[in-house]
Amino acid sequence: xxxxxxxxxxxxxxxxxxxxxxxxxxxxxxxxxxxxxxxxxxxxxxxxxxxxxxxxxxxxxxxxxxxxxxxxxxxxxxxxxxxxxxxxxxxxxxxxxxxxxxxxxxxxxxxxxxxxxxxxxxxxxxxxxxxxxxxxxxxxxxxxxxxxxxxxxxxxxxxxxxxxxxxxxxxxxxxxxxxxxxxxxxxxxxxxxxxxxxxxxxxxxxxxxxxxxxxxxxxxxxxxxxxxxxxxxxxxxxxxxxxxxxxxxxxxxxxxxxxxxxxxxxxxxxxxxxxxxxxxxxxxxxxxxxxxxxxxxxxxxxxxxxxxxxxxxxxxxxxxxxxxxxxxxxxxxxxxxxxxxx
Amino acid sequence: xxxxxxxxxxxxxxxxxxxxxxxxxxxxxxxxxxxxxxxxxxxxxxxxxxxxxxxxxxxxxxxxxxxxxxxxxxxxxxxxxxxxxxxxxxxxxxxxxxxxxxxxxxxxxxxxxxxxxxxxxxxxxxxxxxxxxxxxxxxxxxxxxxxxxxxxxxxxxxxxxxxxxxxxxxxxxxxxxxxxxxxxxxxxxxxxxxxxxxxxxxxxxxxxxxxxxxxxxxxxxxxxxxxxxxxxxxxxxxxxxxxxxxxxxxxxxxxxxxxxxxxxxxxxxxxxxxxxxxxxxxxxxxxxxxxxxxxxxxxxxxxxxxxxxxxxxxxxxxxxxxxxxxxxxxxxxxxxxxxxxx
DNA sequence: TTGAAAGCGCTAACAA
DNA sequence: TTGTTAGCGCTTTCAA
Numbered sequence: 001x002x003x004x005x006x007x008x009x010x011x012x013x014x015x016x017x018x019x020x021x022x023x024x025x026x027x028x029x030x031x032x033x034x035x036x037x038x039x040x041x042x043x044x045x046x047x048x049x050x051x052x053x054x055x056x057x058x059x060x061x062x063x064x065x066x067x068x069x070x071x072x073x074x075x076x077x078x079x080x081x082x083x084x085x086x087x088x089x090x091x092x093x094x095x096x097x098x099x100x101x102x103x104x105x106x107x108x109x110x111x112x113x114x115x116x117x118x119x120x121x122x123x124x125x126x127x128x129x130x131x132x133x134x135x136x137x138x139x140x141x142x143x144x145x146x147x148x149x150x151x152x153x154x155x156x157x158x159x160x161x162x163x164x165x166x167x168x169x170x171x172x173x174x175x176x177x178x179x180x181x182x183x184x185x186x187x188x189x190x191x192x193x194x195x196x197x198x199x200x201x202x203x204x205x206x207x208x209x210x211x212x213x214x215x216x217x218x219x220x221x222x223x224x225x226x227x228x229x230x231x232x233x234x235x236x237x238x239x240x241x242x243x244x245x246x247x248x249x250x251x252x253x254x255x256x257x258x259x260x261x262x263x264x265x266x267x268x269x270x271x272x273x274x275x276x277x278x279x280x281x282x283x284x285x286x287x288x289x290x291x292x293x294x295x296x297x298x299x300x301x302x303x304x305x306x307x308x309x310x311x312x313x314x315x316x317x318x319x320x321x322x323x324x325x326x327x328x329x330x331x332x333x334x335x336x337x338x339x340x341x342x
Numbered sequence: 343x344x345x346x347x348x349x350x351x352x353x354x355x356x357x358x359x360x361x362x363x364x365x366x367x368x369x370x371x372x373x374x375x376x377x378x379x380x381x382x383x384x385x386x387x388x389x390x391x392x393x394x395x396x397x398x399x400x401x402x403x404x405x406x407x408x409x410x411x412x413x414x415x416x417x418x419x420x421x422x423x424x425x426x427x428x429x430x431x432x433x434x435x436x437x438x439x440x441x442x443x444x445x446x447x448x449x450x451x452x453x454x455x456x457x458x459x460x461x462x463x464x465x466x467x468x469x470x471x472x473x474x475x476x477x478x479x480x481x482x483x484x485x486x487x488x489x490x491x492x493x494x495x496x497x498x499x500x501x502x503x504x505x506x507x508x509x510x511x512x513x514x515x516x517x518x519x520x521x522x523x524x525x526x527x528x529x530x531x532x533x534x535x536x537x538x539x540x541x542x543x544x545x546x547x548x549x550x551x552x553x554x555x556x557x558x559x560x561x562x563x564x565x566x567x568x569x570x571x572x573x574x575x576x577x578x579x580x581x582x583x584x585x586x587x588x589x590x591x592x593x594x595x596x597x598x599x600x601x602x603x604x605x606x607x608x609x610x611x612x613x614x615x616x617x618x619x620x621x622x623x624x625x626x627x628x629x630x631x632x633x634x635x636x637x638x639x640x641x642x643x644x645x646x647x648x649x650x651x652x653x654x655x656x657x658x659x660x661x662x663x664x665x666x667x668x669x670x671x672x673x674x675x676x677x678x679x680x681x682x683x684x
Numbered sequence: 685t686t687g688a689a690a691g692c693g694c695t696a697a698c699a700a
Numbered sequence: 701t702t703g704t705t706a707g708c709g710c711t712t713t714c715a716a
Contacts, residue, residue: 012414012690012691012692012711012712012713013691013692013693014414014472014692014693015495015695016472016494016495018692019694019695020693020694021695026707028702028703029704030693030694030695030703031694031695031696031702031703031704031705032693032701032702032703034694035695035701035702038695042702043701043702044701044702047701059490059493061466061469061470061490061494062470062693062694063411063692063693063694064470064471064472064473064694065410065411065416065471065472065692065694066406066411066692066693066694066695067694067695067709068407068708069405069407069408069411069692069693069694069695069708069709069710070693070694070696070707070708071352071694071695071696071708072356072708074407076471083436084432084435084436084439085432085433085436085631086428086432086630086631086632088522090426090427090428090432091427093426094425094426094427094453097426097451097452097453098453101452101464101467104467105466106450106452106467106471107450107451107452108448108449108450108451109449109450109451110439110443110449111436111439111440122443123685124403125443125446125448126448127403128404128405128406129407129418130356130358130407131403131408131447132404137533148401148403151401152358153357153358156691163608167699188697196536201716206438216696217685232631232632233631233632233635234633234635234636235632235634235635238635238705256594260632263632263636264632264635267635267636267637270637271637287427288428289427289574289575290428290574290575290576290577290602290605290606291576292577293575293576293577293580293606294576294605294609295609295612295613330420342355348712352705354696354697354706354708355707355708356709358706358709360709360710361709361710362706362709362710370686370687371686371687371688372687372709372710372711373686373687373710373711373712374685374686374687374689376710376711377685377686377711380711384685384686385685385686386685386686389685389686404709404710405708405709405710406709408692408708408709408710408711408712409707409709409710409711410692410710411691411692411693411694411709411710411711412691412692412709412710412712413692413710413711413712414692414711449697503703535714654708
């Protein structure tokens with residue numbers, strides 16, 4: 001009876017139940033308990049039974065930090081998005097998160113606010129967690145952040161854009177193609193005087209430029225370009241549309257860099273009694289879920305965000321588990337969804 | 343020359359630069375390098391200088407899994423929300439994420455999809471990461487998940503609701519009060535025949551019930567209650583409004599459990615040529631950023647989500663760092679924002 | 685102010 | 701199939 005009755009844990013212990021406790025209760029070695037939980041096929045039925053019972057009784061929850069440290073596999077995936085509120089990226093993040101969770105991975109979310117400086121800080125913090133993969137929205141331009149990431153050896157998936165020279169994997173679509181496609185779509189409808197309402201976002205800029213070049217090459221007057229700060233501001237769209245109507249009253253088609261800006265533009269047009277699509281056609285970008293049911297419903301460019309998320313999860317997990325088989329560059333394309341506003 | 347020229351790392355090493363490498367380069371012991379980075383005040387200027395230089399030269403990024411394991415502090419906060427896409431919670435998550443990042447913490451995001459079963463799995467996975475705190479949307483009802491969480495000893499912050507018996511900390515508001523307040527607000531405007539459009543969500547249910555009781559107690563006819571599945575579906579709001587107009591054509595006020603449902607209701611009313619607010623008043627819930635600029639602009643119940651996020655970060659970090667000073671229950675309140683639709 | 689030793693809780697590697 | 705041993709990369713503890 002001189003054994004410790006209160007099994008005094010070392011002063012450093014966190015106090016939680018550990019695999020050792022479980023193993024002791026099950027009467028096996030810790031590594032055997034570990035195998036019973038992680039690779040059950042490697043263990044006899046009887047042992048597995050006893051270990052699971054001990055887990056139940058103790059309420060043991062494995063410490064993934066310890067596991068990750070020992071195995072160099074954190075089962076953590078980091079995602080960096082420019083914004084979350086009312087944003088077109090959330091559909092992707094939602095499906096990514098689901099797919100990851102089903103495979104036993106956890107998502108760490110970082111928000112860059114469209115700032116390169118912030119993104120660099122974020123990446124540094126993220127690398128410190130040693131995630132098994134990093135999901136980036138956009139292409140990471142050459143620079144310190146990219147060098148760091150490369151040096152870290154963590155699998156990286158860039159999305160939402162195309163480049164012949166990704167860091168590693170890429171799932172995206174061409175913003176230039178979208179600009180051109182929307183331009184021909186509208187020209188095909190007989191529209192002749194164009195305006196662009198675009199947020200301060202480099203990718204939106206490329207769509208706009210491609211659009212403007214396409215209409216110019218077809219011999220039309222230069223498109224009027226209105227810059228607004230925030231892609232999520234309906235108000236910005238309203239004000240931009242007011243300027244369009246003032247500065248180029250003969251405009252008959254407007255391409256907006258987000259659905260919310262488009263909704264703002266529609267709102268202003270309606271407030272001024274301008275008929276849509278009769279007088280002016282409007283096209284948005286993103287296909288946020290609910291605008292399909294507005295009256296009039298918004299024509300827009302649809303990106304299959306959920307599909308990006310699913311494929312991203314697959315790619316990242318494949319890399320994490322060392323079976324890299326998928327092609328590393330995927331163009332996921334886009335669709336012009338025609339509804340009432342054109 | 344018999345020293346290893348290629349400093350062969352042990353077969354288990356991840357290969358990344360470690361604190362040891364930095365320390366060696368700086369000519370100090372690992373623990374000194376650790377102090378130079380984490381508690382610079384404890385170290386001489388000269389040593390600090392040399393260590394920082396070595397960090398620069400090597401591109402060292404500390405392994406937070408190892409640090410967390412050794413110190414029992416992960417600097418990770420987990421947040422569980424019912425949904426992310428087009429959701430009223432994202433404003434909170436965004437500000438939580440920012441506040442955490444500024445304090446050197448990282449956010450892990452889990453999505454419960456309004457499912458208790460899923461939430462339990464999520465919590466189990468989350469506990470395994472040993473976060474320094476857990477942010478929950480809603481109150482966790484007694485049950486296995488709550489017991490587990492309690493046993494884990496991880497600080498928990500419940501939000502978005504009130505209860506006298508939180509697990510630990512609480513930042514919320516009263517759904518009953520909201521239901522009652524909106525009822526008196528509408529009755530005060532002279533409205534007499536009410537309808538509720540509500541999503542399948544327990545909290546929305548409580549707002550609706552309180553609303554219905556309040557109008558009944560004032561001697562009005564029972565409010566018509568229409569259930570819809572998804573709070574984020576504009577279409578659901580439209581269909582519900584169509585039913586309201588069919589089943590109770592004399593309805594003159596509708597309270598919807600989300601702004602998106604309210605937008606759907608408005609859309610349907612307009613499609614049927616019904617004047618808002620003249621014939622029917624509409625009130626939403628959540629005050630999603632952009633609806634203020636619609637025409638007509640939506641009257642709604644505003645929750646200061648960004649403030650919840652900020653305070654949540656403060657509470658959780660205080661607990662994590664062992665200086666628990668804030669009150670543990672905070673009623674953050676709500677505001678009825680009157681706009682065009684009433 | 686600096687360092688040596690030990691250990692956080694787990695798993696890889698090797699052995700039986 | 702099971703166990704022993706030795707780390708993973710860091711920080712706590714204690715000592716100088």
